[in-house]
Amino acid sequence: MSFLTMVYASLYYFAAIVLLVGVTYKVVQYARTPAPLKIPTTPAPTTRSGVVFRMTREVVLFESLFRGNKWTWIFGWIFHFGLLLVTLRHLRYFINPVWLPIELVQPFGIYGGIAMVVGLAGLWARRFFVDRVRYISSPSDHFILGLLIAIGCTGLLMTFVFHTDIVAVKSFFLGLYAFDPPPLPTDPLLLLHLLLVATLMIIFPYSKLLHAPGLFFSPSRNQVDNPREQRHIAPWAKRLEQD
Amino acid sequence: MTDHHESNTGPAECGPSQPDRRTFMATAAGVTAALVAPGVIMHSVAGPRTEAVTSDVRWGLLVDTAKCADGCSACIEACDRENGLDLQTQPSGAQPTRWENQKSVWIRKVKLQDNQTGRVTNLPLMCQHCEHPPCVDVCPTGASFKRADGIVLVDRHTCIGCRYCMMACPYKARSFVHEVMSNQLTRVPRGKGCVESCTLCVHRRDYGEESTACVDACQAAGHEAIIFGDLKDPESPIRMRLAELASRQIREDLALNTGVRYAGF
Amino acid sequence: MAKATFEVPELSQYIDVPAVMPDTMAHSMPFVAKPEIQNPLGYPGELVDDWQERALEKMGDLLGRYRSLRVYLDSCVKCGSCTDKCHYYLGTKDPKNMPVGRQDLMRKVYRRYFTLAGRFFPKLVGAEDFTKEVLDDWYSYFHQCSQCRRCSVFCPYGIDTAEISMAAREIMDSIGVGQKYCNEIIGKVYKIGNNLGLPGPALADTLEGLEEDVFDDTGVQVRYPLDEEGAEILLVTPSADFFAEPHVDGLIGYGKVFHEAGVTWTLSSHASEAANFGMFIGSYENMRRVAQRIREAAIKLKVKRIVFGECGHAWRVAYSFLNTLAGPWDFLDPRYPVPQHICEFTYDLIQRGQLTFDKSENDDKVLTYHDSCNVARASRMGDTPGGQFDIPRAIIRATCNHFYDMDEDTIRDRTFCCGGGGGLLTDDLMELRVKGAKPRVEALNNVMQEKGVTHMAAICAICKSQFTKVLPYYGMEMDQIVSLHQLVSNAIVLSGQNEDDEEDEADEAA
Amino acid sequence: MKRIVYREWRVPPARYWSLLGILASVIGVAALAFAYMEHEGHWVTGMSNSVVWGVPHVFAVFLIISASGALNVASIGTVFRKPLYKPLGRLSGLLAAALLVGGLLVLVLDLGRPERLVVAMTTYNFRSIFAWNIFLYTGFMAIVIAYLWSMADRKGDPYNRAIGIVATFWRLALTTGTGAIFGFLVARQAYDAAILAPMFVVMSFAYGLAIYMLVLMFSFKEDDRPIGNRILFRLRNLLGIFVLSVFYFTLVYHLTKLYGAKNYDLVGWLLLDGGIYTFLFWVGWVLIGGLIPLGIIYHPIHGRDRNWIAAACGLVIVGGLSSLYVIIIGSQAYPIQMFPGQTILESGFFDGVQGAASSYSPRIPEVLLGFGGVAVALLVTAVGVRVLQFLPESLADEVMPPDEEASGRAAVGAQA
Amino acid sequence: AQVALAAEMKTYVVAGSQAATLDSCVEPTDIMRRKHMEFIQHQRDKTVHGGIRSSKHSLSGCVDCHVRDEPDGEAVPIHQKQEFCGACHAFTAVNLNCFDCHAAVPKGPGAALASKAAYQAVGLEQSPRAVSDGKEH
């Protein structure tokens, strides 16, 4: 195994562990923390299935953001939808045989990549041009946007200009599963792309990227509006009752 | 492959002899192109073309309707075979009469009667390879184009199948591939969803063959009603014939300056 | 009457989002609670020495107890969607009044002490030490949030700044930095039974007076009972309803409605307060203690149902938390939800055709309706989501001929807070209250100009008090704000009511 | 003048979602039809090498020109400074965008190689009117969005009129361009006429307005919002004028065709002898799409009845579809005249043997595809009015701005 | 870019094809892996518009050289999942529609001519298929 392959293999083992353990830890932590009071933002659904529907609208359409700010919504949505397509397309590097639905959406991933970068650029522009958003932006906000744009641009360059050996890339990742990765192509763009992606994976559990799992645990969105019908009480609050 | 071909050979009058002769042609033009080339058409490059076509030539056809025989369809069948149109099969479930109007036809026979004189004329009709082709003007993607040597083609890699060119062609020369294809020939790729038409046997042009399938067939059938050649070369047989015969373009009023000319009607 | 030591914002035709002007409100701080106010609530009397440690410890404790806090502190992506949604930002231009700006006051401390990134790269992620300056900012700006939840409506993750303000106030209380207004009131509830400190006999007096007034007006003996054991309904209403205009007109209305419904009802001197300021200071324990009084009163008076009077945050605590804090309510009549809102009660009667109205009694007014934020965004009425918007409007439509809504962006769940909620209804925060009312007053002003609206109805004691105080700053009349049940009271035709009286009143009005 | 208040469409959720459900299922069926056509190839449609554009194009062209017509209402408001029409502007913009989306979708899904859409979007042949139309359509979309923004956002207000004027011209160009798609086809006798372009323009006015009125009346009725007679009758009268103009152009079209002597046979065929096309011309185009609606609109009693007005709009739409069927398909069915003075006795390719017209009968998948386009347009509209403030709260007479005559005078006065 | 060690890589060249008997593709293998699509697309435009048939990146050439012949001489369509183009594209989930139109086996008169230039590029006169027996079509 060449030195480079070894470095990247270890990097990816490390990043994957950080990502998995970190996100699992956070999710478990969220799930374990009680929500002692009913605080859905009303009007809220009065049934579980209603909540699922509300959540779906939030996740798929960013409904609240739509009501809040159309510009952010349009860019944010373009970015995330693009990211979704890119992710689906990328699955082909990690599963073998590739599932049919992935094969079918795969070509759209390229447009997804373009959309993603466009969306990110719009979001970034807001951070400079809207004074309120400028005020609340910290270096890490810029950093994450820059990181994602860099990932997108290196990827797009590979797709359109400096092709890499996809077969070898895929073999490398499949090899990681078996702890025996074949050599990784040494195209600089690919290495850069992968380095940035590993960075993203590593910072995920410590950064605002936690919004993705966080949304599902937000009490103002995921609670059913039925406090009069059902008593809702947290374990620690129950203890108060006993004294 | 061989058996396939046999099953598709047309009426006996021109069929069986074809394959052999063409094989010979192909080999001759390919392997020993240099030997065959001299004396043939001056402008055509012998062997696979290495330089892009230029406008030094303009390919065209001259149909002498007087010679075109009633009841003959040799050119049609030859074209179908040459270009793999005979491989079209009616999709199961298609209604036969509609299918007749949906399958591709690059060249067809038309039989006319003059309203005044009652004179009957037979002629083969294909893409006229207009100099100012309306099909090219209207094509949104530029898939329809006129090659420098005057051949009007569809680049089927960029054709989106909008069929606007078919609306625009005054000769109804184009066909839309309505069904899924299989078993195509290597030299003539064609498939569902694109528009196509007579290419003046463009592959033959590029491999330095001297004539088209229809011309060869007509000759083989003994009619010699079609002549192929370079309209720009005063020495070429087609120009010579054009000088001899009174010829016209179909729908001359449209001023398309067609590359296919008709004499004798 | 309005004398201002600050500039009253100009109203415009539309919601203008101002450019940020940092620190315009840094000086705004409510009075700090004295030890004698703090102690009864179980808090240290003044800033303790090891405050930083204790505060962080408390923060850790709350993070483990409230999922909302934990998720909200982690999830914000600084998208900016909430930035122009807070009425305090719109009115004061202070960026720390942008909801996310306010959250960040706590988030930067959270990041510094509770996350890896903040521990190692504080500058990068905007983490900061918990210094005295930060604490001062906390005290200032977490008392510039009326916990109206408007920001949570527009946040893609539903991040509710109110939850964070509550937690911050709880942390500050726990290190001895309490707000005088809220904590004093909670103390009064413990001691006397209501926010205003009205003792039982005073209540009885007032209610007797009401009965007389109503009889004079209508010739009908409408009762306003107190502490009547065995009554069917216990009415819990904000203590403001007992004396101040326009609140008391609402109380008169409730009585008339109960009268027409033919049910027996009573108020309680033990639970003579619907408001629960425990919520404002984010203290589960205090909130629970206040709520328990209602349980005790219900048991003592052997009532079958509990109905709440008009008050926004009281209704939130009642609707959303009462079952949790003081439940289960298995000893009450299971056919009715516990608790019920007086509007639900009235609406139900209207639906069943049991009330007769003479709408022309309200013809001197052209109305609009202010959705009180806690009703709109933190609770419900009726069976279907959004009932809290439709039911009050249906009542207004049933009792008035002229009604127009304000601009769509400023009503229903997008309603603007009156500016006085969340424990800020105190004179030491007058500047904040006036500025914070701007967006609401602006929308009101627009319908006044365009539709000729004269009055705004509300169903919240805080809103009513706030507007009575604040409208004059904007050149409007303090009596332009009315109770919803005041309209009911005006229009309702009591059975057996004297016809002549009615005409008299009509003449007067004309 | 009072400020116009716009509010989201707030029909009860059950009703709203069932409406969306119905539209979505129509779209779903259309999607299946598309998948079938795409998988099998076009042989499953009624289209052939003779009639190459079928029912999908009828729908697509109808929707596209209606889109342009729907925007007309907004234009009248801004460009011609008729304040009465201003409150109608936003819906007009939305509907225009929605109809265009629906129409283009049908057009694209009927392509032989729809997956090459991106080719169509990236490679252009600038001599092709069709390629220009791609620009016209995407440009239209962008302009409508800008226009909507300028109507809805206060920051956009200063640009409103400028954008409105651009939109108006763009719109005219778009319909002219669509008409020119046919008008430039010298090959086909029935098309080869400059008058097709202006004819498409007036058609677009009529059909777009009819759709607009139906959508407006429906959405207002569902949400209990009032529409005053003043504005409704205004729109009705306008519709009357547009239908009359379509009539006029139909007449001129046939007259110019007759003028060129070589077209006698074509006109004769169409008016007398064209089978389904003759029927659709007289019954669909002339009677249903023209005479009956005009009768209703100018009827002293029915003309004031909302149900009758709605019926008139519906008939105009049916008539519009018929007229486009005649124009688009009839003209292809009529054989190309390649050999003047000759009769074709036999042909290997349906060249109008003995003058016979080509046959075409629509197949179910292509019709479903067409309906899918309509459903998409309606769905976009329904979602649009629900989530954004497109519909004015009221169009009752008393809240509407004064008639432009009055304000026009005022404006003149102000200038003087 | 440095060359990935091709030797360690799985190869898709199938036994029974001409390619299996040869050392090199029309370009070095690692370049082919990365850029073959550009080559053929480029060639495509040159051929269709310019009529140039003599350059080495012709699709017919790919097919002719890489297609696998069954022992009985029947060629197996190259885009099938187990075959050269098909297997690799299945691995990378790339859907090609080239073979909607293009013959996936050398077929018909003149097929050998179409692949000739590609063969010449690697130093062979022409496809052995064309000369081995007379049944090139």
Ligand code: HEM
């Ligand atoms: C369930 C999945 C997700 C949902 C529902 C979601 C939702 C959102 C929303 C509503 C926003 C705010 C709007 C905006 O600024 O765009 C946002 C922002 C953001 N999201 Fe996500 N997201 C998800 C997953 C992800 C993932 C997986 C990533 C990263 C790889 C990501 C990266 C970001 C970033 C960087 C921002 C901030 C953009 C800015 O700085 O303005 N999101 N997300």
Ligand code: HEM
């Ligand atoms: C370990 C994970 C990843 C691997 C192995 C990987 C690999 C690649 C490769 C090989 C390409 C070139 C595709 C081609 O030439 O056709 C590419 C493109 C791209 N990558 Fe990644 N990538 C990874 C993760 C990501 C992530 C997390 C993102 C986004 C946040 C991303 C964004 C993109 C984009 C936008 C493109 C261009 C569009 C496309 O071809 O899909 N990649 N990536």
Ligand code: SF4
């Ligand atoms: S005959 Fe028709 S297809 Fe051929 S070049 Fe002329 S217009 Fe084009």
Ligand code: SF4
């Ligand atoms: S069908 Fe193809 S060749 Fe004809 S106009 Fe459309 S894109 Fe051009």
Ligand code: SF4
């Ligand atoms: S020139 Fe070739 S393609 Fe054209 S009709 Fe003749 S045989 Fe067919």
Ligand code: SF4
């Ligand atoms: S082969 Fe010659 S004679 Fe026969 S139909 Fe064709 S052109 Fe006429």
Ligand code: SF4
């Ligand atoms: S809860 Fe209300 S007052 Fe507090 S930050 Fe949010 S919008 Fe502002």
Ligand code: SF4
């Ligand atoms: S809307 Fe929510 S996520 Fe966005 S900045 Fe505000 S609090 Fe953060």
